[in-house]
Amino acid sequence: MxxxxxxxxxxxxxxxxxxxxxxxxxxxxxxxxxxxxxxxxxxxxxxxxxxxxxxxxSKEGLIIEMLRHRIAPINAERLRLLKEAKHHSGGKPLKPLIIFKALLLPIGQAATGSTGPDSRFMQLVGRSFTEPASFLEKVHRRLFRELSDIFMVELRRSHPAAREEDLFWNLHFVVATMLGALANHRRLVPFSSGLCNDQNVDEMIQRLIVFAGGGFTASIENAKAKANQ
Amino acid sequence: MxxxxxxxxxxxxxxxxxxxxxxxxxxxxxxxxxxxxxxxxxxxxxxxxxxxxxxxxSKEGLIIEMLRHRIAPINAERLRLLKEAKHHSGGKPLKPLIIFKALLLPIGQAATGSTGPDSRFMQLVGRSFTEPASFLEKVHRRLFRELSDIFMVELRRSHPAAREEDLFWNLHFVVATMLGALANHRRLVPFSSGLCNDQNVDEMIQRLIVFAGGGFTASIENAKAKANQ
DNA sequence: CCTTTTCTTAAACGGTCGTTTGAATAATAA
DNA sequence: TTATTATTCAAACGACCGTTTAAGAAAAGG
Missing domain, CATH: 1.10.10.60 (Homeodomain-like)
Incomplete structure (x- = not known):
């Protein structure tokens, strides 16, 4: 080797x-x-x-390099968007929707290649998280650890009263929603009997941002209400 | 054979x-x-x-039978809970949270076996949706088509003003969230540096219901607002 | 009992896998 | 040019795969 x-x-x-x-x-x-x-x-x-x-x-080496080659630019764009939003807000905490936009928009950009929407690539990313191959976990840690830390900092700033535990849980759900939606994107077409289209990636990302933001906020509010009761 | x-x-x-x-x-x-x-x-x-x-x-036959053997009882329980809720509401449309409870609670029950929480099984279900094996798609259609139709009917009744397309998109997101959360459940522990536990399946399901309900409602409201503008 | 069907088993079949070898070819440096 | 290094290639290696065969053991039926 x-x-x-x-x-x-x-x-x-x-x-x-x-x-x-x-x-x-x-x-x-x-x-x-x-x-x-x-x-x-x-x-x-x-x-x-x-x-x-x-x-x-090796085959593993090829897979790792392929993932890194595709995911690294997406994560760089995520950090760029987040920094841009922070600069734009002038030091004030960011709204959850803005944070999730920075997290989700770059995926849509990456999946909208020059040769039309490449929704298959989104499946690959989603799938790479559910494959049991242990070598993938190391790759993911290396590729996403720093990113998720940075996004957690921003969520903490925007929800200073929330419990740390609740923030972790709900960011986890947002990511899970994103990965699940990416991985199962194709199923929407037969599921809706053709009513919904899987070619319009941007539409999906926009809907995803609203859904994730709504779920996150609802869950945080719910936790707050429980703590106050 | x-x-x-x-x-x-x-x-x-x-x-x-x-x-x-x-x-x-x-x-x-x-x-x-x-x-x-x-x-x-x-x-x-x-x-x-x-x-x-x-x-x-064959190997495929074994996998199919194993999935059917585990998933069929879960789906039966989902339908039972939904029917029970309908009977309890006396003909009035069900709230989204009630509908999603019927969809999500049985998963938690199935994953809380007699030998402690079997969170690995949840991974398997989530993964079975993202594996590219084509024979799995037929199994899923057979196992989930009727179920999703029935749940769609209930969502339509609870949101008579919503567009069909939006209902499909958001039920799809709810399912994607569920599958993504199930498949990536284990990652929460290292991601939160041990702060969040993956052993308490019931807690996750409860949080998941709130998150999914909040995301669904937020997205439907967003679509309504867009249509009215 | 004996016959027939159901089930289990060891052994093999044909094929494909990831990986390696060693020689040939292309690029670079001197 | 020649020496050296970097890259490609056909071929092979050894292991393991899903599946089948054929014969025997266990159970059921008469």
Whole structure:
């Protein structure tokens, strides 16, 4: 296992690497991690299995790198939006809806590629959280720990009277709602007998923000009412 | 492939069948569908692979039967609670919170077994929706189509002014929230640095009901406000 | 009892998997 | 150019997969 640790990269090698990466993204997205073989990825990338192992070391390495490659820009955009909102509010606590906008909008942007809405990618992200593969947990911790800490700080500022425990629970629900909605997005069409469309990603994100914000606020209020009774 | 179509079942055969079923549930629950082999299931059940194939025909057949065996009673309880609530309300439309209680409480009951909370099973249900295996979609349609139709009828009655499309979207979100929360339940503990507990399933369900109800209502109100503007 | 059906078992089948090897090719440096 | 390194490739390795076969054990029916 001799992963290419970015020494001197031949132009052609970079091309190959990217071809493997995007082939992997397409295949893992539509068929899951266990349902795709390295041979299929290599064939779709126009190369062979040894090349994929040369660049990524293993199947796990390929999956991790693919997720990182896609998720890191989304998280950067989330932090950018949050910082922008903070700057715009002039030091005052942010409303929950603003916070959740910063959390959810970048997902929609990422899923609205140049070739039309890529709602399959949203499935992949949602699924990557429910797959039992233990190596994914480390990736998620590395990719999301800092992000969730920062968002928790903002929620605390906007709800100074709320109990820490309740904030954790409800941010957890917001994230779970987001992941569940992303992962099960496709099911909406047959479920609604075609009445609802899964192609309009932006509409879903907008609805999701309202839903998550309403759920969060209702739950926090409920906890407050219980404490006061 | 000669599935046992319930002709005459020897007592010992029933025992074997149940041992395979519960071994499968434990293993698939902790390691996912693709991560478990028929040999492992058979070994844990104290028998061999051919026996498992004799009783369930194939790995898919075993998974389907395991899911059906667990989910069917939950759905029956959901319908019972809904009918009970309707009888209690005397023909008047049900409040969303009551409807979602009927939808969510039975999950908590199922996950609170005699041997302590079985939060792993909730993961399995949540995961079964995000696994890309196509054969699962048929199972889900068969297991959940009638149920969701009935719950939609009740939501329509409680929101006669709402657009059909909005009701579908928001019931979809409620289900997505439930599945996402179930599937990612375990992550709450490390995420909250141990502050929140994942052992108290009932607490989670109660919080989930409030969250889902709040999100649903907020989103419906938002749609109404948009239509009126 | 004997016959027939139901169930269990060890062993094998054909195939595919992730990974590795070693030689050939392309790029870079001298 | 030549020496060195970086990359690609066909082929193979060893392991494990889901499934089937065929024969025997257990149970049921007569």
């Amino acid at each position: 001799m992963v290419k640790e970015s020494n001197k990269a031949t132009p052609r090698a970079i091309v190959t690497r990217n071809r493997i990466l995007s082939a992997a993204e397409h295949l893992f997205t539509t068929r899951g991690f266990a349902g795709v073989t390295m041979r299929e990825v290599a064939r779709r990338a126009g190369t062979n299995v040894a090349s994929a192992h040369y660049h990524f070391g | 000669m599935v046992k179509e319930s002709n005459k079942a020897t007592p010992r055969a029933i025992v074997t069948r149940n041992r395979i079923l519960s071994a499968a549930e434990h293993l698939f629950t902790t390691r996912g569908f693709a991560g478990v082999t028929m040999r492992e299931v058979a070994r844990r059940a104290g028998t061999n692979v051919a026996s498992a194939h004799y009783h369930f025909g």
